[in-house]
Amino acid sequence: MPTPPRERLRLELELTELPGQIAGYRRDLAETPAQDKTRREMLDWQIRRDRKRLAETKARLAGETIGTRRYIDDYIQ
Numbered sequence: 001m002p003t004p005p006r007e008r009l010r011l012e013l014e015l016t017e018l019p020g021q022i023a024g025y026r027r028d029l030a031e032t033p034a035q036d037k038t039r040r041e042m043l044d045w046q047i048r049r050d051r052k053r054l055a056e057t058k059a060r061l062a063g064e065t066i067g068t069r070r071y072i073d074d075y076i077q
Contacts (some may be wrong), residue, residue, distance in 0.1 A: 025047045
């Protein structure tokens, strides 16, 4: 079943925003001192979450369904 137009627009917008968010988290991670482990762990988690969301968004725009974690990891790279 095709994605409704509004849903597709939302996904396309998200697809353009997520790489910038990930880059921002990576910059913050690079600037965070190694001693601040809590902050570094949070930033690392946010990067993983957004990379997963990016893969899911790409898959939904392509009309695919995601069934396994392995598929997501393969799609990200």
